[in-house]
Structure formats: structure tokens, C-alpha cells
Amino acid sequence: MANEEVFDDDFYQEDFSTASEFEAFISRLGDIFETYEVVDEEALSSNELSLCEWTEETEDIMFNDFNLSVIRYKAKIKPRETESSKAINQVFQDLTSQENDYSLLDMNYLKHDYEVLNAPKSPNIHPVAVFYGLRDFVVLKSKRKPLMDISQMKLLQSSLSLAINESKCKIPAFIQVLYHEQDVFLGIYDAGEQRLSFDIAHLKTAPPSCKYLSGLLDMFKGKIGVNYINPVMVSVCLTYSLKNFLSATYSSDKKNENDDWDVVDFINVISSLPFGVSADPVNELILYTKWPQVSENVVFDSQTYSDFNPINAQKWSIRTRFDYSPVCYLADMLHEYLTLTESPEALSEYYNFLSSKARISEAQNPFSALTDSRIPGFSGMSLLDGSYTIDGPLNEHQLGKMFQYLLPDEDDEKKFAYGDLKDEPFNPQKIKSAIPDSLVHRLSILLANIYTSYSGRRGVAQFWAEFSQKMRERVDKCMRIPGVANGFPDMRSCLLHQKLQMLNICMERRNIREGKLPFAMQLLAQQHEGPSSLGKTDSDDEFFDCDDDRVVDEEEHAHQSPWNPVGRISKLGKMLLIDSDEPLYIPVTQDPVPKTEDELEDDAEMLLNVTDSGLRAQLMSASLLSDMESFKAANPIGKLEDFIRWYSPRDWIEEDTDERDPFGRKGHLSDRMMIPGNTWQTVWQTAKPVPARRQKRLFDDTKEAEKVLHFLESQTLGSIGQLTVAPLFHTSLIKIQKESENVKDFIPNYKEMEDKLKQNCCTLSREKWNTSKGMSKKKWEMVINDTSEMELSINQARSILKKLYPDKTDFNDDDKKLLNSLMKCYDTELGEGAKNDIGVRVMYMFNLARATQNEQRVEDHSWTLPDPIEKQFTLRLSGNTVNQGMGGPQFLRAILSSNEFRLCGAFSQNTTFTYST
């Protein structure tokens, strides 16, 4: 417009100061380009573009009707440790380098939009970088509708060209045209004298002339039109695919739900968690045979003859392709088990069901039938006596087997005796469940199997009812519950475990109360009697070392004091009672009161509801009173001062120690203890000298045991699920750890995955179950995603092993490196090409597949590969031309596959001297 000649000023006036829309666009684009900082970096190393991170800078711009994004893609290249020479022109250098010819990542495969859980995310690398090996470029891309119109493209291309010229843009600029998924780009790069134009052709099928190297070479040279001194350098890659693995197909066995599960290994099935995948997670093995750099004049490739025999290729590499859709059995089970947690039905709703079943077989009181024992030798009527079919709830035989596993001490064989239940050292990541392979863990495994694979809710109800009943019987008979940690309810373990610990304590207390031996000693006695090898629980010393040695013989001391002191443990150092020469005795006190976490919560709640702090002190003083009474019984002439000297030494202010009286008798109570009417004093006044064993029990074991049994019996199905979720996830984690043993070394990020799973289990196991909106269930479901990811990886790894290392179990570092790379679906190079062990194995599998398909035998001497699924030729030319001095780089890449043909060209032109002399 500016050049338009204006003849008559009056007739036609042009306002040159107002820019047209077109000019505004160019100027805006130029402005964007000018903001780009370009730094020269070192040459790219092999596969660097696939491995490095990419940054994207996006700007929006309008052009006619198009909303365009201007996106700059830049690889984050790590600075080199050793200084190397920098290129004269980075773009030229990248284009001529063959280091990034083949993407490490599986571009074709990853482009799909998988909605499957474990599928990897799309790679960061942009197709332009894959096609041309560039590290820094800008792409103009229409935001919505694709750019289909040729004239629009041309217009945009020329504007781009102008903008580049004006802004001296230092990086190649591309326009994405046609449908986005076609990945077609037109590009320009201006390097002063040289101008590069990028062009991509994308077709369904290749024209015949482009199918072989000879045709491509002709086309390439024709397009350049200038003669170079150097020959064209060619890089070739032929790709083969293997999908039929035959005997190397990986499968994991899972007990079929329809299988007869009354068979011999029933107990093995029901006592273990499933693990595995429903289909081979490796569904394709890709073999690349490559000739990275050959000169055009030493190879020949046409329809009739080809030098590119894959067996002789310079490089071999392989890649795995995974199927992310198989069901992971363990994760699937966990998922299903979580549905139990939402079930509102009470156990009693199933009692009716069970008993009505019973009525069919035997006419008797259904409830007593249900609750009767099945302990061998106990005179109970057996309700279920084989009258159940497999699809119904559990039959006698099955229950028997399960309880053999759960309560092995009731079984004569004791095949499943619990090991030493030693707790691990302090671990902040500890999952709040129970010790591995303890009763609670076994119980959760059984319940999960019953619920998910066998008889669903009815089975769970029946089994739980049976379990509660067993617990009641054991309490009645004072039989310690096996597989439960010793000692007080451990707040770091789950509530169910605490409850069982509580039952054991109740029985223990009863034993001692009734003058029987504590459990640990009973056990020792049994061991002395016979050779029966019980699960050893030698850490019970908490219970039996109390009275015997430490209590000073009361008889002996009884006569010394007129007031008959009772319940003494020992003297407290050298201390003497005030105003007396009697020693100060530590009294035998009542044992501390064990509590489970729900009781503690109730206690705290109760205390919170008492508003008067004096009253709270009263409530709290029960144990103080008990201790004071014991103290008085042991020290009949003792005073509050003496009690304080033992109980709260800091409230006894000693006066100048007299060396002749080292018994701590000189002193006075602290001011705070002397406040008139304080609780300590009032309690002291009310305390009577009563030894601990004659006091009112602070802990009523009968009542407490009954409370626990009632707790067990009053669960709903949902709460049974909730009680066992954490232990079940804990056992799952252990299962995964065990299963991963020989593959974890080469599973990428295995440690991170495991830690994350542990951490999340640990966190959730400590949370209170929240049913509103299925909150807790949802959180655990998220944890299942981690489980499933690990389960899948482990199976992927095993599948790869089965295919590539069928007989090997020891892996050296090279093997591990290779396996790790395959686990990442990387293009993984095999040393020595076809001669490599893995190469031979791959070749064998290809030939086996072919032979099977043709119903032939595999012959050793005539190994061949099938037709390639893809061929890729990369043609490069650079250096001096014959008669025009230094020439720019010329580049052509042809990718031929069965349903797609792509040509990516980058041709340079000398812009300063276009006519030949």
C-alpha cells in the first residue's frame, strides 16, 4: 500500500500512520519474537531431547478469524561439565547431528489418550523436536479450528516471514497446519545468508518412488538443485513388531471363582492374598535395526535389491509396549473389600438367615446352634455339618480349616503356629495395624477372601459370628489368644488388635487373681512337660516376674511392727520414716489400668464434660487414693510427708543435710502441698491402710472382657470392614514387598512408589473412619491406585523377564540397566546388534512366532525377520558445494509405515547469491 502511486492528492489520500490489521499482526508477532533470549549451548548428546525437560512460553495473538497461540518450546539443556566448542549455528548443528534421530520415548504409542489408570503421561517433547532434532523453536498454532485453507496458510507464512525478518528472530518458527493430530508444520529459519524452509508432507500411503532409498535420494537431490562435494549421509531404521509371544506369554494364576475350593490347597488359597494381572501387561515387543550413518554411495536400496538386511544392522535396539488395561488382582480385591465398609447391616440380621438354613438341616434352637462351639472335643452340636453348598456360606470343613490357620493352637498339627511376634523398632512410618502375620492380619486376609471371592456378606457375617464366639469360649476357658502382641493395648496398633490384647490381659489378670500361673509360665511348664513345639512367646516377662522375688517376705517383717504392715515391695533407698527409725517401704500397688483407645476417648470426653476443676481432681484421684492406701498399709506409721517423699520427691524440701542423719528425714513439704484442704491432703485423710490386693479393683477384668466380647459381637458388617481395612492394606504392602523382591532393582522409581504407599497407609491407618460422603473410603481408594501401579509394574517386570531372560535369575548391572530402560518403554540398545544374547533371544521369538503361524518348525539356519512395520530414512547433506562455496544443511526424513507416510524436509537456500556463474 505504501508503494501505491498517488496521482491526485485531493482525490485519494492514504493515512500511512494507521497500521492495517495485517501490519499490526506482524508487528505484534515481531514483538513476541524479540522477547526471546537465545543462548548458544553445547552440542546435544545422545537422546538428550527426549530425556531433558522442556519449557513452554505461550502468547496469544489474533490473526483474521484465528485465535493463535505462539508457543516457544525450549529444551532445558544441562550445562556440560567439560567445556566443548560451541557451534557456529546451533540450528544447523542440531539438524545435522544424528544423536537425536530416534526418540527414546515411544512417540507413536504415547500419543494416544489413554484413560487407563496406570498409563504414562504424554511426553513433553514436541513433534518438531522429534522430526528435526531441534532444541529451541516457536510454533504458531490455531487454538480451535485447524488451519486448512491454503491461502490462509500462505498469508500466515508470509507474515511470519516478515516478522522474522523484522525482529531478527534467532530460532526457527513453525506454523501448524491441517488437523492438529496430523502433526504437519511449515517453518522458516533465517540465518543471515542462509534461509532454511521446513516443510512436512503427510499422506496415507507412500508414492512408489518414495518407498526405497534410491527414490528418496533422487527426490532429495532434485529438490536441492545445488551440487555438494560431500555425499549424502543416510541414517536408516527398520522397525519390527512382535505381538505373539507364545510360550513366553506371561500370565499369573488366580484361583478361579468357580473352582472347587474344597480341594486340598483350600487353606493356602484362603490364607493368601491374590497377586497378578488378568492379561500379559507386555503386549508388544518392538525391534529396531539401525544404520546410524552410511554414505549414499556404499549402500543400495530399491524394490528389487536392498543392502539393508536387519541381521547385519550396525545397531539393534528393542522397546516394550505395555497394555495398561489388565485387572490387577490385589488392587481389585482391595477395591472390592472397601465396599464392605459401607454396609450398614448388623450381624444379627444374618443370624436369622443362618439359623433358617440350620432349621432345614436340624430342628433345634438356631441361635444356640450358631453360637455353639466347634472346638474339637467340645460337646457342641455342629450346625453347618456339611449341609451347605459351596455357593452359600461357609461349611464346617471350610470353617475348620480357616480356624486352623487363625487359631493354630486349637489344632493338633499346629501347622500355622504364629512365629515370634516381635515388634519392629520404632518406625515413624508405622502403619497402625498389627504385627505382620499376627492374628489380626490373618483375620483380615480371611475376611477379604471370604468377602471378595467366596460368599460375600453372608460369609463375612457367619465367619465373624463364629470368630466372636471362639473368643468368648476362650475367655471362658481362660485360653490366651495367640498371635496377639503382649502387654497393654498398644495405641500404635489398630483398635481390633487392642481389643484382643485387652482380652488377653483380662484373662491374665484373672489367672493371677485366681492364683494360677501366668500364661508365659504355663507355656514354660508345658514345654518342660512334653516335646510339643508351641509358638514361643517368651517375652511375657511383664507378667510373671512381679511378686515372687521382690516382695519382702511379709511374715518376717510382720512381727517387727505392731500395726502389721502388709504389701511391701522393698525399702526406698536408705530412707527412714519421719519421726521414727522405721524404713520407708515402697508398697505393692494396683496394676495400672489398661485401656483401649476408644475407652480413652470416652474418658477424655467424660472429663471434658465436668466443668468444675475440683471435681475433675476428685475423679482423677482414684489411683492416688489406691496408692495412698497401699502406702499406708505398707507403712502403718507413715505420714503424708513420707508418702510425698516417695511419690513426688520434688515436693519434699530437704533441709540442710545432716551427715549424721542421711535418711532424708529433715525437711518439709513444698508450699503447694501445704495449701490447706488441697486434694492431696484430703485424699490422704480419707485413705485407709488397705493393701492393694484387698482394695476395690481399679480394673475389673470380668467386666472389661465382657465389654470386649460385646464389642466384637455388636459390629455391623461395615464396621467389620473398617476395623480390618488398615491391616488388610498392611498385609497387601507386605505382599507387594515380597512379590517385588527379585524385580524391584530395575523397576523405575520403585523405592519412591513403595515409600509413598507406606506413607499413605500410615497416614490413613491413623485416621478415624469417616463415613460421611464415603470420605475414608475415597481416601483408601486413592491408596489402591498406588497399589495397583506397583502391582502392574511388578508384573510388567516379570513379563519382560519371562520373555528376555527365561532361564536367568541373577542379573548383573548391565542386565539391570537394560531391564530398567525397558520398564520405561525406552528405545533400548543391545550391544553387538544381532549377536547379543538378548538379540538372539528376540530373533528366536520372532522366528518361533512365524513358524507357529505357518505351522512349521523353527530352523536354526534360516532366521529372518518379518516385514518391518516402519522404515525411516534420514538424508543429510552439508558442507561445501561444488561451485557456490559453503552450503547450508539439507535435510529430509521419510517415515514409512503401513498406514502413514511422512516426509519432513528442511532445505537451505543462499539468500545473498542466488544466480550461479
Add this chain to the structure above:
Amino acid sequence: MLTSTIKLKILVIGESGVGKSSLMLRFTDDKFDPNEQPTIGVDFKVKNLEIDGQRIYLQIWDTAGQERFRTLIPSYYRDATGAILVYDVSKMNSFQKLETWLEELEINTNRNITKMIVGNKIDLQNMRKVDRELGKKFAKQQRALFVETSAANNINVQTAFEELVKKILEDNIFDDQNGVAKSDIRLTGMSDSQNQQPAGGSCTGGYCGR
């Protein structure tokens, strides 16, 4: 910020006679009584306060320091989001015993309880046995906040509680709906807080007080 009130439970533990009850009383009622009767078992006080526009309902559980109560008290540790471990700067022994109290905490509470170590009774300056630096160093090791206070002269008591509450708010996510502390709900890799460190966070950051 959230509009609902956040409920926090804080424990005050330490040897007998270090001034646990006094600290609490100074904070809740701004009172000091040198002759408060020794706590029996546990007791608690509540206080409402507002920090950075957030309303907070504090439940402070005061405990007895006597050895004999040790079996009773941990019962009340449950669900605590913060703990104040108190020692007496004039009694070395009360400082040395902190390790046992920390152990007690580890066993009985959630792993990422926010801890603060408090050296009390700095008004008894001429009887000081525990150097400030010593306390500070120990707190750093334990990834706990640290402050020295005097309940008698009202030095730093308010700050101590407030700093602890602030740290608790940083360390935890709270339920919008009812403001109940859900101290443990940060799942690694599932929320924005991916960088949260395991084992209870980066408590080395803050020191408050003078």
C-alpha cells in the same frame, strides 16, 4: 481463611514442679499463683483465641509430672495436635528428662504432632542451670519450637502458645466444614502439598521468643 473455628488439643508435659499448670493458668486466665496444688492426673483448660483472622478453640491438657502418674496420663494424649514440653531452667534434671517425655509422646500420639520445648522459670535468673543455647540446640535436634518463659513474670507465655498454634496451623490441613483438626490427611502425591516431608515436617524453621 476459614470462617469456622478450629479445634486444637495441646498437651503440656514435663517433670513435676516445672510449672506446667502455672504456664497454662497464665495463658488462659492471666493469673499466677505460686502455690497451685500439684496436679493430680490430668486437668484441662480451654481458651478461644484468634490468630491471623482464624478463630481457634484451644483445649489445653495439663498433666501431672509425677512418675506414678505415667501410666495414667498417656491415655489423654490421643488426638493432640501439639505438645508443650516444659522444663525448669533452674533444674538440670528436668531438662535431661525431656528425652523420656519425648519418647512417651512418640509412643502415644500421632507421629506428626507439633512440638514446642519451653524452658520455664527464667525469673529465677541467678539459679539458672540450663543454658539457653543448650535448650535451643536440643529443640533443634528434636525439630521442635523453642522458647524460654516465666509464668511468674509473664514473659513469653502468650507468644509461646501463639507460636505453637501458628505452627500447628502450618503443619496441618483443617476440615472446612466443622473446623476439626485432621492432622494427618496429607497424602503424599495426592494433593498440592507434595513437598511435605514425612515424619512430621520441617519444624526447625521457627524459633520464637527472645
